[in-house]
Every structure is written in C-alpha cells, then in structure tokens.
Amino acid sequence: MHLDFSIIANSLPYLWKGFQYTVQLTVTAALGGLFFGTLLALARLSPIKWLSTFAGGYVDLMRSIPLVLVIFWFFFLMPEILQWATRAERPVQIGAERTAIITFIMFEAAYFCEIMRAGIQSIPKGQVNSAYALGLTYGQAMRLVILPQAFRNMIPILLTQTIILFQDTSLVYVISATDFVGAASKIAQRDGRLIEMYLFVAVVYFVICYTLSFMVKRLQKKIAVIR
Amino acid sequence: MTTYIMNWGVFFEELPGGGERYWQLIVSGVGWTLGVSACAWVIALALGSVIGTIRTTDRPWMVHFGNAWVEFFRNIPLLVQMFLWYFVVPEFIPPLKSWIVQTNPANAQFVSAVLCLGLFTSARVAEQVRAGIQSLARGQRMAGMAVGLTQPQVYRYVLLPMGFRIVIPPLTSETMNLIKNSSIALTIGLPELTFRARELGEYTFNFFEAFTAATLIYIAIAMTANRVMALVERRTAVPGYIIGGAK
Numbered sequence: 358m359h360l361d362f363s364i365i366a367n368s369l370p371y372l373w374k375g376f377q378y379t380v381q382l383t384v385t386a387a388l389g390g391l392f393f394g395t396l397l398a399l400a401r402l403s404p405i406k407w408l409s410t411f412a413g414g415y416v417d418l419m420r421s422i423p424l425v426l427v428i429f430w431f432f433f434l435m436p437e438i439l440q441w442a443t444r445a446e447r448p449v450q451i452g453a454e455r456t457a458i459i460t461f462i463m464f465e466a467a468y469f470c471e472i473m474r475a476g477i478q479s480i481p482k483g484q485v486n487s488a489y490a491l492g493l494t495y496g497q498a499m500r501l502v503i504l505p506q507a508f509r510n511m512i513p514i515l516l517t518q519t520i521i522l523f524q525d526t527s528l529v530y531v532i533s534a535t536d537f538v539g540a541a542s543k544i545a546q547r548d549g550r551l552i553e554m555y556l557f558v559a560v561v562y563f564v565i566c567y568t569l570s571f572m573v574k575r576l577q578k579k580i581a582v583i584r
Numbered sequence: 585m586t587t588y589i590m591n592w593g594v595f596f597e598e599l600p601g602g603g604e605r606y607w608q609l610i611v612s613g614v615g616w617t618l619g620v621s622a623c624a625w626v627i628a629l630a631l632g633s634v635i636g637t638i639r640t641t642d643r644p645w646m647v648h649f650g651n652a653w654v655e656f657f658r659n660i661p662l663l664v665q666m667f668l669w670y671f672v673v674p675e676f677i678p679p680l681k682s683w684i685v686q687t688n689p690a691n692a693q694f695v696s697a698v699l700c701l702g703l704f705t706s707a708r709v710a711e712q713v714r715a716g717i718q719s720l721a722r723g724q725r726m727a728g729m730a731v732g733l734t735q736p737q738v739y740r741y742v743l744l745p746m747g748f749r750i751v752i753p754p755l756t757s758e759t760m761n762l763i764k765n766s767s768i769a770l771t772i773g774l775p776e777l778t779f780r781a782r783e784l785g786e787y788t789f790n791f792f793e794a795f796t797a798a799t800l801i802y803i804a805i806a807m808t809a810n811r812v813m814a815l816v817e818r819r820t821a822v823p824g825y826i827i828g829g830a831k
Contacts, residue, residue, distance in 0.1 A: 421760070422802045423767035426778045426795065433791040437588055524661035531771060538663060551671040559660050559668060566659035 364550045365557050368540075375540025376561075378454065382536065383523045386461035390522075391515065393462065394469025399499065401474055412470070419467035424528055431460035432532045453534035457526075465522055472514050476507030513577040520569050524562065537561070594790040595797070606784050610797055613780030618805070620697050620776065621763045627702025628762065629755075632709025633748075637739060639714045650710065657707035662768050665704055670696040670772040689773065697769035705762045712758065716751035717743055749820055756813035760806050777801060 365372070400412035419427065435456050436448035443449060480503050488498035508515075527538040535543065538558055545554035595607040639650035657665070670693065674681040684692040720743060728738035770779035781798035785791035 418799075418803075421764075421806045422799050423764040423778060425767040425770065426781070426798055426802065429778065429782055429791075430795050430799075433785070433795065524659075527661040527663045528768070530663060538661070542667070551667075552675055555664065555667045555672050559664050562661055562664060563656070563659045567655060570659065 360553055361550065362553050362557070364544070364548055364553055368544045371544060372537065372540050375535050376537040378535060379523070379526055379537040382454075382458055382461060382526045382529070383519065385458050386465050386526070387519045387522055389458075389462035390465025390469045391473075393466035394471075395473045395504065397466055397470035398473035398477060401470065402477060416467045416470050419464055420471075424464060424525060425531055427464050428457070428460050428528060428531055431463070432456050435459065453529065453532045457529040457532065457534050457536075461522070461526065465518075468518055469515070472511050472518060473507060475514075476511035477503060479510055480506050509580075513573055513580065516573045516576070517570065520566055520573070523569075524566060527562075588792065590792065591788075591790050592793055594784070594788050594793055597788070600787065606788070609780050609784055610777070610794075610801070613775060613777040613798075614801060614805075616694075616769075616774060616776040617763065617766050620694065620701065620766045620769060620774065623698040624701035624705060624766070625759065625762055627698065628705035628709050628758075631703065631706035633713055635706060636710035636713025637717065637744065639710065640717045640743075641735065650714075654707045654710050657704050658711075662700070662704055662765055663771060666697070666700050666768055666772055669700040690775070693769065693772050693774040696772060697766070697774050701762060701765055701769070704765070705758060708758050708761070709755065712751050712754040713747065716754075717747040719750060720746055746822070749817075749822065752813060752817045752820070756810060756817075759809050759813065763805055763809065764802070 397412045397416060400408045401416065403409050403412075432453070436450055439445070439449035439451065440447065484502055484506075485498060488502045493501065526536060529536050530539050530542065533539065541554045541558045545551045595610070596605055598605055599609070635650045635653050638646040639654075641647065660668075673696075674684050724742055724746070725738055728742040733741065766776060767778040769776055770782075773779075775783070777798055781794040782791075784794040788794075
C-alpha cells in the first residue's frame with residue numbers, strides 16, 4: 358500500500374471551505390437551538406396543559422428517532438412546507454446547506470430544552486416566589502432572575518452538547534452538503550485517496566474535540582469553586 | 585400547483601422487479617437494524633465493562649489505557665469512525681482486505697458497522713461503569729480490603745455487583761443511542777431501516793409514508809428496549825436500596 362499525503366496539501370483551500378461551513382453550522386445550530394430550546398423548556402414547565410404536552414411530545418419525538426432520519430425528514434418536508442407557506446407553484450428548493458441549518462436548530466432545540474429544563478429546575482423554588490413577591494411579572498422573573506442562573510449553572514453541559522453537535526454536523530454528508538467531511542470525501546472519491554483523507558479528517562476532529570473538552574473540564578472545575 | 589398525494593397503500597404494492605412487496609423491504613431493514621445493534625451491544629457491554637472497571641483500579645497504566653480508549657472513541661465523529669472501519673482499517677490488515685473483496689458486500693458492511701458501533705459504544709459504557717463504581721461509598725472498597733479480599737475479589741464480590749445495578753438506567757439510554765446510531769451504517773451502504781425507508785421513498789416518491797413508518801418503528805423499538813431494561817432493573821434490585829434515583 359502506498360500512502361500519499363500530498364493530496365491533503367493540494368486540496369486545503371477546498372477543505373477549509375468545508376470546515377468553515379461546519380463551524381458556521383455548529384455555531385448557528387447551537388445559538389438557535391439554545392434559543393428555541395429555552396422556549397421549549399419554559400413551555401414544558403408551563404402550567405398550561407396543552408403547551409407542556411406539545412413541548413414534551415416534540416422533545417420526546419426528536420430524541421427517539423435517529424438524527425439521520427430527522428435530516429431526511431426535513432430535507433423532504435422543507436420544500437413542501439415552504440411551498441405551502443409561500444403559496445408557490447411547486448416545492449421550494451433551498452439547497453442542502455440551508456436545509457441542514459434549519460434541521461440542526463430544530464433538532465438541537467430538543468436536546469438544549471432538556472438541559473435548560475434541568476437548569477431551571479435546579480434553581481430553588483423560593484427564588485421564583487420572591488421574584489413574584491417583589492411584583493415581577495412571569496416574563497421578568499424568568500428573564501432577570503431564573504434564566505441567567507439556570508444558564509450559568511448549565512454552561513459546562515451546554516458546551517459539552519455543543520462539542521457533540523460539532524461532531525454530529527458531519528451527518529449532513531447524507532444529504533450531500535459540503536461540510537468538512539463532505540468536502541474531504543468528495544476529494545477522496547475523485548482522486549481515489551480514501552485512506553489519507555479519512556485519516557486526516559479523523560485527526561483534525563480528534564485534536565479539536567479533545568482540546569475543547571479539555572477546556573470545558575477546566576472551566577467546570579473553576580465554576581464548581583465559585584459556587 | 586403540484587401537491588403531495590398520500591398513498592398509504594404503497595407498502596402493499598410490489599417492487600418494480602416483482603415478487604417482493606414494499607413492506608418486506610422495511611421489515612428486512614428492521615432486521616439489519618436490530619442485528620447490528622444486538623451484536624454491537626454485546627461488544628460494547630463486554631469491552632465497556634472491562635475498560636470502565638480498570639479505570640477505577642490503582643494501576644496507573646490501566647487507568648491511562650482506559651482513559652485513552654474513552655477519549656479516542658469519544659472525540660471522533662461516529663460517521664468518520666464508520667468510514668475508518670470500512671475504508672481504512674482493512675487496508676492495513678491484508679487478510680481482512682482479501683475477505684472483504686470476495687465476500688458479499690453486505691457481510692463486510694455488517695462487520696464494519698458492528699465493530700464501529702460496538703467500540704464507539706464501549707467507550708460510552710466505560711464512562712458510565714466508571715461513574716457507577718466511583719459513586720459507591722469509599723468504605724465499601726476499604727471494608728472489602730479489611731476483611732482480607734484481594735483487589736480482584738473486592739471487585740468481583742463487592743464493587744461490581746452494586747456498580748452494575750447503579751449503571752442500569754444510564755445503560756438504558758446508551759442502548760437507545762446505539763439503536764439510533766446504527767442508522768449511520770447507511771453511509772457505508774448497509775440496508776438498515778432508515779436506508780430502506782429512503783429507498784422506498786426514492787422508488788415510489790411516497791417519502792412521507794416511508795419516513796412515518798420508520799419513525800413509528802424506531803419509537804416502538806425504543807419503547808420495547810426501555811421496558812426490557814426496566815424489567816432487568818426491577819429483577820436485579822437489591823431490597824432496601826434506591827437505585828439510580830428510580831422509584
């Protein structure tokens with residue numbers, strides 16, 4: 358067997374573009390997922406019955422089917438939904454990359470919801486009561502008292518989930534989006550250099566994820582001391 | 585205006601080649617999903633238990649080996665690991681390579697997927713087992729030592745029987761993850777459930793019906809696995825102990 362790693366050097370600009378998309382997808386999905394996940398968590402903890410049932414059903418559904426199937430679902434449904442929403446003549450195609458961003462926001466919202474729910478529930482109930490006693494509305498109590506603390510307590514877990522998300526974004530490969538893995542595999546298949554490419558991809562992911570999770574661990578220790 | 589037309593009868597229609605019907609395609613997909621998951625689960629549980637246990641011993645080299653194992657499998661995306669097992673590893677093992685070339689592709693995909701998922705999940709099981717053992721009161725280990733047990737005996741008679749019971753609830757969710765992760769095997773061509781659902785959609789354009797079927801089957805499998813593990817948990821419960829916060 359003959360290994361030739363010059364292929365990587367030659368295709369770096371293309372790989373870099375794929376990598377940038379991976380990072381963009383991760384950051385967008387993390388922020389969007391956190392936003393919608395927090396709303397879902399509030400809905401799930403809401404005393405309004407239908408709201409909490411809906412949020413719970415959504416989260417359980419997303420968590421019980423494989424991400425690959427979720428990606429296929431959105432890839433198929435998105436054009437139909439957009440057609441319906443815009444009253445267009447035919448299904449509206451927005452491309453694999455944009456579909457992937459919406460999919461991951463919706464999917465991660467379910468996972469971030471569970472984290473934020475745990476975070477909100479970790480705040481003593483007296484805090485909500487005292488917020489109400491001071492005359493704050495529900496919105497103010499959540500925004501000014503509960504959520505900032507819940508968010509801070511959950512930072513290490515939220516970051517860990519983001520590292521998992523960073524790895525999971527590689528699955529956009531199944532709808533042929535050109536993320537880091539997608540870019541690598543397109544070149545690998547074009548030039549018949551699967552071994553070198555996939556080894557390179559594995560090393561890059563390992564170095565990044567290992568470093569990030571090491572930093573999260575250190576952060577966790579620091580926060581633990583403050584609390 | 586083009587609109588999507590539902591056709592739930594599609595499952596009972598014949599494939600273009602004739603003979604087989606579409607529901608049989610889905611059933612064979614379920615077979616591969618369960619087969620891969622079951623085999624990988626055996627590997628994951630066996631290796632994960634060993635790796636998780638040695639990470640709690642007092643031998644530094646064992647702890648380091650266990651930690652390296654977990655970090656390795658946890659920090660590379662599962663998709664990339666799948667490609668490594670299918671495309672890369674055989675190139676470094678000539679006998680394996682020659683077997684793959686001559687065998688039915690489905691066999692090679694199956695073996696790669698089982699090894700990949702088994703080892704990946706073993707790292708996660710190891711993490712749970714380590715946490716389970718370390719959550720036991722320190723006095724248990726000391727008490728074992730004090731009555732004159734050797735370290736293997738302390739593990740065999742004192743720590744592991746309790747540790748494994750504590751670990752059952754997190755293992756349940758790892759089992760679910762494994763079943764869900766088995767869908768990633770479609771990237772190397774293994775015709776499991778998600779693969780078959782997409783195939784059905786591509787043949788008939790009834791994507792909605794195909795994905796709905798797959799979704800319902802995954803939910804059913806997850807609920808069954810949940811029930812089985814709950815049964816195991818109840819059967820193995822030690823009277824007087826609250827296990828993992830359950831009950």
